[in-house]
Amino acid sequence: MKLYISDLDFTLLDTIGDLPKSSVQRLNRLIEQGVHFTIATARAAPSIKHLMENVNLQLPIIELNGAIIRDLNTNHVLDHKGLGLNNAIRAFDCFQELDLIPYVSGLRGDNNPLYFPELKNKGMQWFHDEKVIRHDPRLSELPLDLLNNATSDTSQNYKIQASPLLDDVLCFVYLGSKEEIFTIKSLIEEKLPHLLITLYPNHYIGGWEIIVSAPEANKGFAVKSLLGHIKERHSFNIEEITAFGDSSNDLDMLRNAHTPIAVANASKEIKAEAHKIIGHHGEEAVLSYIEEMHS
Numbered sequence: 001m002k003l004y005i006s007d008l009d010f011t012l013l014d015t016i017g018d019l020p021k022s023s024v025q026r027l028n029r030l031i032e033q034g035v036h037f038t039i040a041t042a043r044a045a046p047s048i049k050h051l052m053e054n055v056n057l058q059l060p061i062i063e064l065n066g067a068i069i070r071d072l073n074t075n076h077v078l079d080h081k082g083l084g085l086n087n088a089i090r091a092f093d094c095f096q097e098l099d100l101i102p103y104v105s106g107l108r109g110d111n112n113p114l115y116f117p118e119l120k121n122k123g124m125q126w127f128h129d130e131k132v133i134r135h136d137p138r139l140s141e142l143p144l145d146l147l148n149n150a151t152s153d154t155s156q157n158y159k160i161q162a163s164p165l166l167d168d169v170l171c172f173v174y175l176g177s178k179e180e181i182f183t184i185k186s187l188i189e190e191k192l193p194h195l196l197i198t199l200y201p202n203h204y205i206g207g208w209e210i211i212v213s214a215p216e217a218n219k220g221f222a223v224k225s226l227l228g229h230i231k232e233r234h235s236f237n238i239e240e241i242t243a244f245g246d247s248s249n250d251l252d253m254l255r256n257a258h259t260p261i262a263v264a265n266a267s268k269e270i271k272a273e274a275h276k277i278i279g280h281h282g283e284e285a286v287l288s289y290i291e292e293m294h295s
Helices: 008-012 021-032 045-052 085-097 122-133 178-191 219-234 248-255 268-273 285-293
Strands: 002-006 036-039 061-063 068-071 076-080 103-107 114-116 139-141 168-176 196-201 208-213 240-245 259-262
Touching (some): 002 219, 008 240, 008 285, 021 036, 021 285, 045 061, 061 219, 076 219, 085 168, 085 178, 114 122, 122 139, 122 168, 168 178, 178 208, 196 248, 219 248, 240 285, 248 259, 259 268
Parallel strands (some): 002 036, 002 240, 240 259
Antiparallel strands (some): 061 068, 068 076, 103 114, 103 168
16 A cells, blocks of 8 residues: 655645645545545644644654654654653753753653743744744743753753653754854764754744754654554555655655655755655645546
Protein backbone atom coordinates (compact mmCIF):
# COMPACT_ATOMS: atom_id res chain seq x y z
CA MET A 1 0.00 0.00 0.00
CA LYS A 2 1.04 3.59 -0.61
CA LEU A 3 1.32 6.33 2.01
CA TYR A 4 1.23 10.03 1.22
CA ILE A 5 2.89 12.19 3.86
CA SER A 6 3.04 15.96 3.67
CA ASP A 7 4.68 18.82 5.49
CA LEU A 8 2.25 21.59 6.51
CA ASP A 9 3.67 25.12 6.30
CA PHE A 10 4.49 26.23 2.75
CA THR A 11 3.58 22.76 1.48
CA LEU A 12 0.00 21.71 2.30
CA LEU A 13 -1.17 24.97 3.92
CA ASP A 14 -2.03 28.14 2.02
CA THR A 15 -0.04 31.37 1.91
CA ILE A 16 -1.35 32.60 5.28
CA GLY A 17 -0.68 29.31 7.05
CA ASP A 18 -4.21 27.92 7.07
CA LEU A 19 -5.94 24.91 5.53
CA PRO A 20 -8.74 26.39 3.43
CA LYS A 21 -12.19 24.83 3.26
CA SER A 22 -11.59 23.65 -0.29
CA SER A 23 -8.48 21.74 0.86
CA VAL A 24 -10.42 20.18 3.73
CA GLN A 25 -13.11 18.96 1.34
CA ARG A 26 -10.63 17.57 -1.18
CA LEU A 27 -8.56 15.85 1.49
CA ASN A 28 -11.59 14.24 3.13
CA ARG A 29 -12.76 13.03 -0.27
CA LEU A 30 -9.39 11.36 -0.90
CA ILE A 31 -9.37 9.71 2.54
CA GLU A 32 -12.93 8.45 1.97
CA GLN A 33 -11.71 6.91 -1.29
CA GLY A 34 -9.12 4.92 0.64
CA VAL A 35 -6.05 7.12 0.22
CA HIS A 36 -3.63 6.72 3.14
CA PHE A 37 -2.53 10.21 4.16
CA THR A 38 -0.82 11.82 7.12
CA ILE A 39 1.35 14.80 7.99
CA ALA A 40 4.86 15.49 9.27
CA THR A 41 5.34 18.99 10.63
CA ALA A 42 7.36 21.21 12.94
CA ARG A 43 4.08 22.21 14.59
CA ALA A 44 2.77 20.70 17.81
CA ALA A 45 -0.51 18.91 18.49
CA PRO A 46 -2.68 21.92 19.52
CA SER A 47 -1.82 23.83 16.35
CA ILE A 48 -2.28 20.70 14.23
CA LYS A 49 -5.69 20.02 15.78
CA HIS A 50 -6.75 23.60 15.10
CA LEU A 51 -5.72 23.39 11.45
CA MET A 52 -6.95 19.84 10.80
CA GLU A 53 -10.04 19.78 13.03
CA ASN A 54 -12.39 19.09 10.10
CA VAL A 55 -10.10 16.57 8.38
CA ASN A 56 -10.84 12.91 8.98
CA LEU A 57 -7.24 11.88 9.65
CA GLN A 58 -7.03 8.18 10.52
CA LEU A 59 -3.28 7.59 10.79
CA PRO A 60 -0.77 8.76 13.40
CA ILE A 61 1.01 12.05 12.74
CA ILE A 62 4.58 13.27 13.08
CA GLU A 63 4.96 16.50 15.04
CA LEU A 64 7.82 18.71 16.22
CA ASN A 65 9.93 17.69 13.21
CA GLY A 66 9.93 14.05 14.30
CA ALA A 67 10.34 14.40 18.07
CA ILE A 68 6.82 12.99 18.61
CA ILE A 69 4.63 10.45 16.85
CA ARG A 70 1.08 10.87 18.10
CA ASP A 71 -2.37 9.37 17.64
CA LEU A 72 -4.20 12.65 17.13
CA ASN A 73 -7.60 11.08 17.81
CA THR A 74 -6.66 9.83 21.30
CA ASN A 75 -3.87 12.38 21.91
CA HIS A 76 -1.59 9.50 22.96
CA VAL A 77 2.15 9.84 22.30
CA LEU A 78 3.20 6.63 20.55
CA ASP A 79 6.91 7.44 20.42
CA HIS A 80 9.25 10.31 21.21
CA LYS A 81 12.90 11.23 20.78
CA GLY A 82 14.13 13.59 23.49
CA LEU A 83 17.44 15.22 24.37
CA GLY A 84 17.67 13.73 27.84
CA LEU A 85 18.42 16.04 30.73
CA ASN A 86 22.22 15.82 30.46
CA ASN A 87 22.25 16.95 26.83
CA ALA A 88 19.58 19.53 27.62
CA ILE A 89 21.72 21.08 30.37
CA ARG A 90 24.72 21.39 28.08
CA ALA A 91 22.70 22.76 25.14
CA PHE A 92 20.96 25.30 27.34
CA ASP A 93 24.32 26.44 28.67
CA CYS A 94 25.31 27.28 25.09
CA PHE A 95 22.29 29.54 24.68
CA GLN A 96 22.93 31.08 28.10
CA GLU A 97 26.56 31.78 27.23
CA LEU A 98 25.33 34.04 24.42
CA ASP A 99 22.51 35.55 26.55
CA LEU A 100 19.93 34.02 24.22
CA ILE A 101 17.25 32.26 26.29
CA PRO A 102 15.15 29.88 24.13
CA TYR A 103 11.74 28.31 24.40
CA VAL A 104 11.91 24.92 26.14
CA SER A 105 9.71 22.22 24.63
CA GLY A 106 9.23 19.37 27.08
CA LEU A 107 7.37 16.11 27.53
CA ARG A 108 5.24 15.11 30.49
CA GLY A 109 3.16 12.01 29.82
CA ASP A 110 1.15 12.74 26.67
CA ASN A 111 1.54 16.48 27.15
CA ASN A 112 4.08 18.77 25.53
CA PRO A 113 4.55 21.83 27.78
CA LEU A 114 6.16 24.82 26.10
CA TYR A 115 7.98 27.18 28.44
CA PHE A 116 8.69 30.70 27.24
CA PRO A 117 11.41 33.07 28.53
CA GLU A 118 11.39 36.84 28.59
CA LEU A 119 10.47 37.82 25.03
CA LYS A 120 13.21 40.18 23.90
CA ASN A 121 12.71 40.43 20.13
CA LYS A 122 9.90 40.43 17.60
CA GLY A 123 10.54 36.85 16.48
CA MET A 124 10.24 35.43 19.98
CA GLN A 125 7.17 37.60 20.57
CA TRP A 126 5.57 36.46 17.30
CA PHE A 127 6.12 32.79 18.21
CA HIS A 128 4.36 33.42 21.53
CA ASP A 129 1.50 35.46 20.03
CA GLU A 130 0.86 32.86 17.34
CA LYS A 131 0.31 30.29 20.08
CA VAL A 132 -1.95 32.63 22.07
CA ILE A 133 -4.12 33.38 19.04
CA ARG A 134 -4.67 29.65 18.53
CA HIS A 135 -5.38 29.11 22.26
CA ASP A 136 -2.39 26.78 22.62
CA PRO A 137 -2.70 25.25 26.12
CA ARG A 138 0.98 24.31 26.29
CA LEU A 139 2.29 27.81 27.00
CA SER A 140 3.73 28.52 30.44
CA GLU A 141 6.26 31.03 31.64
CA LEU A 142 9.69 29.50 32.14
CA PRO A 143 9.74 28.70 35.88
CA LEU A 144 12.91 29.38 37.83
CA ASP A 145 12.57 26.09 39.70
CA LEU A 146 12.66 24.27 36.36
CA LEU A 147 15.75 25.98 35.02
CA ASN A 148 17.59 27.27 38.04
CA ASN A 149 18.93 25.06 40.79
CA ALA A 150 20.70 27.95 42.45
CA THR A 151 19.38 30.96 44.32
CA SER A 152 16.79 33.31 42.90
CA ASP A 153 18.51 36.45 41.62
CA THR A 154 18.22 38.93 38.77
CA SER A 155 20.94 37.43 36.59
CA GLN A 156 18.56 35.20 34.60
CA ASN A 157 21.25 32.48 34.70
CA TYR A 158 18.97 29.47 34.32
CA LYS A 159 20.24 25.93 34.61
CA ILE A 160 18.21 22.82 33.85
CA GLN A 161 17.84 20.24 36.55
CA ALA A 162 15.79 17.08 37.00
CA SER A 163 12.25 18.26 37.60
CA PRO A 164 8.90 16.66 38.34
CA LEU A 165 7.49 19.00 35.69
CA LEU A 166 9.24 17.16 32.84
CA ASP A 167 9.92 13.60 31.74
CA ASP A 168 12.22 14.84 28.98
CA VAL A 169 13.25 17.90 26.98
CA LEU A 170 12.32 17.55 23.32
CA CYS A 171 13.96 20.64 21.89
CA PHE A 172 14.96 24.26 22.29
CA VAL A 173 13.58 26.90 19.93
CA TYR A 174 14.98 30.38 19.40
CA LEU A 175 13.99 33.05 16.89
CA GLY A 176 16.27 35.97 16.15
CA SER A 177 18.55 37.62 13.64
CA LYS A 178 20.55 35.57 11.17
CA GLU A 179 23.73 36.53 13.03
CA GLU A 180 22.34 35.29 16.36
CA ILE A 181 21.10 32.05 14.86
CA PHE A 182 24.36 31.18 13.13
CA THR A 183 26.37 32.13 16.22
CA ILE A 184 24.44 29.73 18.47
CA LYS A 185 24.61 27.11 15.71
CA SER A 186 28.40 27.32 15.63
CA LEU A 187 28.70 27.13 19.41
CA ILE A 188 26.47 24.07 19.73
CA GLU A 189 28.21 22.35 16.81
CA GLU A 190 31.52 22.92 18.60
CA LYS A 191 30.42 21.68 22.03
CA LEU A 192 27.66 19.18 21.15
CA PRO A 193 28.32 17.98 17.59
CA HIS A 194 26.03 14.95 18.01
CA LEU A 195 22.87 17.03 18.41
CA LEU A 196 20.52 17.85 15.55
CA ILE A 197 20.35 21.50 14.56
CA THR A 198 17.59 22.68 12.25
CA LEU A 199 17.49 26.27 11.06
CA TYR A 200 15.61 28.18 8.43
CA PRO A 201 14.36 31.68 7.62
CA ASN A 202 10.98 32.60 9.08
CA HIS A 203 8.88 33.61 6.09
CA TYR A 204 6.00 34.79 8.26
CA ILE A 205 7.78 37.44 10.35
CA GLY A 206 11.32 37.69 9.01
CA GLY A 207 14.53 36.72 10.78
CA TRP A 208 15.64 33.14 11.40
CA GLU A 209 14.71 30.21 13.62
CA ILE A 210 16.84 27.48 15.17
CA ILE A 211 15.68 24.21 16.73
CA VAL A 212 18.07 22.06 18.75
CA SER A 213 16.94 18.49 19.33
CA ALA A 214 18.05 14.87 19.64
CA PRO A 215 19.82 13.43 16.57
CA GLU A 216 16.95 10.98 15.95
CA ALA A 217 14.30 13.71 16.22
CA ASN A 218 13.94 14.29 12.50
CA LYS A 219 11.25 13.43 9.99
CA GLY A 220 13.34 10.75 8.33
CA PHE A 221 13.73 8.65 11.48
CA ALA A 222 10.13 9.36 12.42
CA VAL A 223 8.77 8.05 9.11
CA LYS A 224 10.50 4.70 9.73
CA SER A 225 8.96 4.48 13.19
CA LEU A 226 5.58 5.61 11.87
CA LEU A 227 5.37 2.64 9.52
CA GLY A 228 5.65 0.24 12.46
CA HIS A 229 2.88 2.02 14.33
CA ILE A 230 0.63 1.95 11.27
CA LYS A 231 1.18 -1.80 10.91
CA GLU A 232 0.52 -2.40 14.62
CA ARG A 233 -2.54 -0.17 14.96
CA HIS A 234 -4.14 -0.44 11.51
CA SER A 235 -3.01 -3.92 10.40
CA PHE A 236 -1.60 -3.09 6.99
CA ASN A 237 1.87 -2.65 5.53
CA ILE A 238 3.04 0.49 3.76
CA GLU A 239 5.15 -0.53 0.78
CA GLU A 240 5.63 2.85 -0.88
CA ILE A 241 5.93 6.40 0.44
CA THR A 242 5.33 9.64 -1.42
CA ALA A 243 6.52 12.63 0.62
CA PHE A 244 5.98 16.35 0.02
CA GLY A 245 8.16 19.13 1.41
CA ASP A 246 9.61 22.59 0.95
CA SER A 247 12.39 23.21 3.47
CA SER A 248 15.51 21.77 5.10
CA ASN A 249 13.58 20.06 7.89
CA ASP A 250 11.88 17.92 5.21
CA LEU A 251 15.13 16.71 3.67
CA ASP A 252 15.54 13.45 5.61
CA MET A 253 11.88 12.60 5.06
CA LEU A 254 12.25 13.04 1.31
CA ARG A 255 15.41 10.94 1.31
CA ASN A 256 13.48 8.11 2.97
CA ALA A 257 10.58 8.28 0.50
CA HIS A 258 10.21 6.24 -2.67
CA THR A 259 8.83 9.35 -4.40
CA PRO A 260 10.13 12.63 -2.95
CA ILE A 261 8.22 15.65 -4.23
CA ALA A 262 8.95 19.37 -3.88
CA VAL A 263 6.45 22.19 -4.20
CA ALA A 264 7.41 24.99 -6.60
CA ASN A 265 8.27 27.34 -3.72
CA ALA A 266 10.69 24.83 -2.12
CA SER A 267 14.32 25.57 -1.36
CA LYS A 268 17.04 24.61 -3.84
CA GLU A 269 18.23 21.67 -1.71
CA ILE A 270 14.71 20.22 -1.56
CA LYS A 271 14.21 20.61 -5.30
CA ALA A 272 17.55 18.90 -5.89
CA GLU A 273 16.39 15.91 -3.84
CA ALA A 274 12.93 15.68 -5.44
CA HIS A 275 11.94 13.31 -8.24
CA LYS A 276 9.24 15.75 -9.24
CA ILE A 277 8.48 19.45 -8.70
CA ILE A 278 4.78 20.30 -8.56
CA GLY A 279 2.91 23.61 -8.28
CA HIS A 280 3.02 26.30 -5.61
CA HIS A 281 1.69 25.52 -2.14
CA GLY A 282 -0.80 28.38 -2.48
CA GLU A 283 -2.42 26.53 -5.39
CA GLU A 284 -3.19 23.35 -3.38
CA ALA A 285 -0.60 21.55 -5.50
CA VAL A 286 -0.17 18.62 -3.08
CA LEU A 287 -3.85 17.70 -3.29
CA SER A 288 -3.91 18.15 -7.05
CA TYR A 289 -1.02 15.69 -7.37
CA ILE A 290 -2.67 13.06 -5.17
CA GLU A 291 -5.98 13.44 -7.03
CA GLU A 292 -4.16 12.99 -10.32
CA MET A 293 -2.59 9.77 -9.02
CA HIS A 294 -6.02 8.43 -8.07
CA SER A 295 -8.15 9.69 -10.94
